[in-house]
Amino acid sequence: MSLRSRLAQIVGGTTPDPMADPVKLARIGDDVRARLAANPSAEERGGRKAELFLLPGFLSAAQCADLVTIIETRLRPSTLFSESQYPSGRTSSTHFFATEAPETTALGRMIDEVLGIDRVHAETIQGQRYLEGEEYRHHCDFFRSERPHWRQERRRGGQRSWSAMVYLNTVDEGGATEFPRLGLTITPEPGLLVAWNNMDRKGRPNRNTRHAALPVTAGRKYVITQWYRQGEWSRNYR
Ligand SMILES: O=C(O)CCC(=O)C(=O)O
């Protein structure tokens, strides 16, 4: 953010929450965008409205198969009871990867490396499984400060900056990730990484990143998801 808009913000009296700081978030956005733009395997697909990149073949078929096996070992419904006030529209099941397991640290390192973000900002890596009929309706990955969950999220790393997701299998039918405002529908393909900045160039939540996991209509879908925070991710928030 420019000095002028920073001053305008101060003069205008809107003090941003330091855990969703446009200055910091804009800097993270700039750094990651520059790194991905310089990566010859990364394809820019966000257009003018968002920063979104595809990296085909980020994981090998064997790596994807191993991750699917791990995801299958322990799953719980993705929707939590605490979401009853603001339903997420998510009907998949989630696996939380064991943070210290060698396969998790290796995977985490690979994703950090491609985005250029330090692991301290990374949430626990999750795996999602969608069975036939399951989906994640349109949503944004960033947090809204007016929602009750922000009080908790601001204490464990604050706003989300980039999202990274890797498809682990071919879905027989359905299960694409749709970004309606970007005119983009991504068909799952094993090993394909999608990364996008949830913030705009000014470090503000970018609603153009609204997206959905369309219902799987035949077969199953597996993905891993990695969200990064502005600050240090901590599960042991107070
Ligand atoms: O599974 C997908 O295609 C999208 C998942 C997603 O949007 C999320 O987990 O936040």
Ligand SMILES: [Fe+2]
């Ligand atoms: Fe999402």
